[in-house]
Structures are given as C-alpha cells and as structure tokens.
Amino acid sequence: MLLQLAEKHVESGAISREAFAELQSLEERELAAALKAALSGRRLPGELPFLSQLHEEALNTVSRWDEAVYLKLEDDLASNPAFAEKFFDLANTDPGVVEAWSIVKDGPELLRRNPENLEKLSKFTKETGMEESKLISSFSNTKNPQKWVDMKIPEADLDNIYSGFKNDPPFDLDPWTPQHKTERWAQYKLEKGSDGLDYKSWSNVYDGNIDKAISATRGADDYFSSLGWGKREVTIGDFADGSKRRLDIADEARSKGVEFKEYSGGKVYASEMIRKEVELDGILVNDRFWEMEWVFKNCEPSEPLRKLLDDAGISVKFVTE
Incomplete structure (x- = not known):
C-alpha cells in the first residue's frame, strides 16, 4: 500500500524515480519513514554521489539512519578520496564496516576515516555478537577513542x-x-x-x-627508588629450556631480584604466565642461590600462587599506597 502511494507521488513529480527505486528495496517497517523523508524533500542515501555507490545491503543499512548521520558519512567519503576508495572496497564485501562507522561516527576524523579501525571493529562485532547499542554507549564515554578501538580483539x-x-x-x-x-x-x-x-x-x-589506566612501570619505578640498589628491568638468561627471565629490579653481582605486582583487581592468580615467572625465579633461588622477593602493591597472591612462591623459596612482601 505504501509503495502504491509512493508510485502516485512519482507520477506527480513529488518523488524522483531514483528515490522510488530505493524505496522499493526497503522492508515495510522502514518504508514509512523513508517515504516521509522523500516527500519532505530530503535527499535519500541512494541519491547522493558517494553513498549511491554502496551495494544494496550496505545502502539499506545507511537508509535506516537519520539524515544527519548519513550526510556525515557522505561528507567523510567526499572529503577523503583515499578513504572513500578503501571504504567501498570493504563495505561492498562486508556491510559490517558500515555499522562500524556508525559506532564511531562521533569520534575524531582520523579515527573514523581509518579503514583499519572500521575493519577491526566489524570483525569484533561479528565474532562476539556484541550489541551495537552497548558499543556506541561505551565509545561515547571513553576519553581514549583510538585505544578503545585497539582493544577490540576477538x-x-x-x-x-x-x-x-x-x-x-x-x-x-x-x-x-x-x-x-x-x-x-x-x-x-x-x-x-x-x-x-x-x-x-x-x-x-x-x-x-x-x-x-596507570603506567605499569610507575609503581616499580617508585619502589626501585626506595631500595637504593640494583637496576631496573634486567634480563637473566641461560636457562636450560632457553627461557629468559625479565626481572623488574635486579643486582646480578649480589644475586638479588624483585618482581613487582600491582593489580587493580586486588588479587593475583597463578595464570600460565605467572607460573612461568615463579618457575624461573625458583631456579634462580634454588640452583643459583639468588634472593628473590615478590612485592604486591595494593593486591595479594591467590592461595595457589602463594603456595607456589613459598615452595620455590621466594619471599613475599606487601605494600600499600
């Protein structure tokens, strides 16, 4: 019924044939809003020089947006030919790139006009099934938009x-x-x-x-300054399995070392990476006669981790702000 109404407006000249062709591709629930827009004199995405180059699925996505949003995308494409070329290559094979742009549309130009950002975000949303509304809300609240995109890892x-x-x-x-x-x-x-x-x-x-976020090195730097011995970030090699132990603080001549942990979660668990650190430190203590200390600032080891440290002969120290 709505299409028949639209066709009458084509005959009267109120709607262009190009706009009518675009209306025909829409689902019934989207048609009423699009017809209203067409009658208001608003140019639909399919009538715009750049957006009209999108394939049907991507164009249908854009057609659901408010006019101000898709005109912003049209401007991004028109203002940056290199971005436009890459965007069309991506969007016409992966329409999720179009949705990705809408998520970061209020971010800096350099971010939203970066095809790698859009491709990364599209992959993340597809593989995690994350709701677009949650992503938009999260992005709108961040003060580090590029870092936010960088962390979108499946x-x-x-x-x-x-x-x-x-x-x-x-x-x-x-x-x-x-x-x-x-x-x-x-x-x-x-x-x-x-x-x-x-x-x-x-x-x-x-x-x-x-x-x-705070720098991971700040707490270790402060603790190092309070000690008055050793060096920061010392690598110890020559382990039988080829491993290298990177100690936060160490004095090789005196065979002393410190591992510094500052976890906002309040507790440090025996993950594979942590267990490997304990294993190597245990070799230093028991085979090479080092003194090893693990310092926990504003956090503590889990019971399994504490047992691993005790069994390895590693001392534990707690510090707070």
Whole structure:
C-alpha cells in the first residue's frame, strides 16, 4: 500500500524515480519513514554521489539512519578520496564496516576515516555478537577513542596473543595493550571460573575502564627508588629450556631480584604466565642461590600462587599506597 502511494507521488513529480527505486528495496517497517523523508524533500542515501555507490545491503543499512548521520558519512567519503576508495572496497564485501562507522561516527576524523579501525571493529562485532547499542554507549564515554578501538580483539585472537608470550613473560604489561588485556582475561577466568562474565561482557567492562589506566612501570619505578640498589628491568638468561627471565629490579653481582605486582583487581592468580615467572625465579633461588622477593602493591597472591612462591623459596612482601 505504501509503495502504491509512493508510485502516485512519482507520477506527480513529488518523488524522483531514483528515490522510488530505493524505496522499493526497503522492508515495510522502514518504508514509512523513508517515504516521509522523500516527500519532505530530503535527499535519500541512494541519491547522493558517494553513498549511491554502496551495494544494496550496505545502502539499506545507511537508509535506516537519520539524515544527519548519513550526510556525515557522505561528507567523510567526499572529503577523503583515499578513504572513500578503501571504504567501498570493504563495505561492498562486508556491510559490517558500515555499522562500524556508525559506532564511531562521533569520534575524531582520523579515527573514523581509518579503514583499519572500521575493519577491526566489524570483525569484533561479528565474532562476539556484541550489541551495537552497548558499543556506541561505551565509545561515547571513553576519553581514549583510538585505544578503545585497539582493544577490540576477538577472544580467539586474544588467546593466540597469550600463547605467544605466556612462557616468555615481558618486564611489565602496560595497561590497555593487547598483552595486558590477555593476561587480565586469563586472571579473570581463574578467579571466576564458570560463574564469571562471558568474554564479550567482560571485554566491554575492561575497555570501559581504559581511562583509569596507570603506567605499569610507575609503581616499580617508585619502589626501585626506595631500595637504593640494583637496576631496573634486567634480563637473566641461560636457562636450560632457553627461557629468559625479565626481572623488574635486579643486582646480578649480589644475586638479588624483585618482581613487582600491582593489580587493580586486588588479587593475583597463578595464570600460565605467572607460573612461568615463579618457575624461573625458583631456579634462580634454588640452583643459583639468588634472593628473590615478590612485592604486591595494593593486591595479594591467590592461595595457589602463594603456595607456589613459598615452595620455590621466594619471599613475599606487601605494600600499600
């Protein structure tokens, strides 16, 4: 019935034939709003020079948006030919890229006009099933929009990152990096087990706390300054399995070392990466006669981790703000 009404407006000249062709592609629930827009003199996406180049599925997505939103996308495409070319290549094979742009539409131009950002966000939403409304809300509240996008890592990719370094622990995990996120996810699963959030819900909480990040090295730097001995970030090698131990603070001549932990979650669990650190420190203590101390600032080891440390002959110290 609505299409018949639209056709009469074509005959009267109130609606162009191009606009009518676009109306025909819409579902009934979207048709009324689009017809109203056409009659108001508003140019529909299919009539615009750049958006009209989108394939049907992507164009239908854009047609559901408010005029101000799709005109903003039209301007992004018109203002940056290199972005437009890559955007069409992506969007016409993966319409999720169009939805990704709508999620970050209020972000900086450099962010929303970056095809890699849109492709990354599209992949994340498809693989996690994260609701668009939750992503829009989370993005609107962040003060670090690019970091927010960088952290959109599907669970399978996060597991691959963890496999790459869990047996070769780095010095410090700077907050809100892929390595930091994967270790925190491993810690969370150990803490909560089957009672915890699923990955997409946990990820949204983690990403939403980006603005609370502090440098992973700050606490270790302060503690080092209070000691008056050793060096920061010393690598110890020559382990039988080829591993290298990266100690936060160490004095090789005096065979002394410190591992510094500062976890906002309040407790440190025996993840694979943490167990590997304990294993290597145990070798230093028992085979090479080092003095090793693990310092926990504003956090504490879980019972299994505390047992591992005690069994390895590693001393434990607690400090607070």
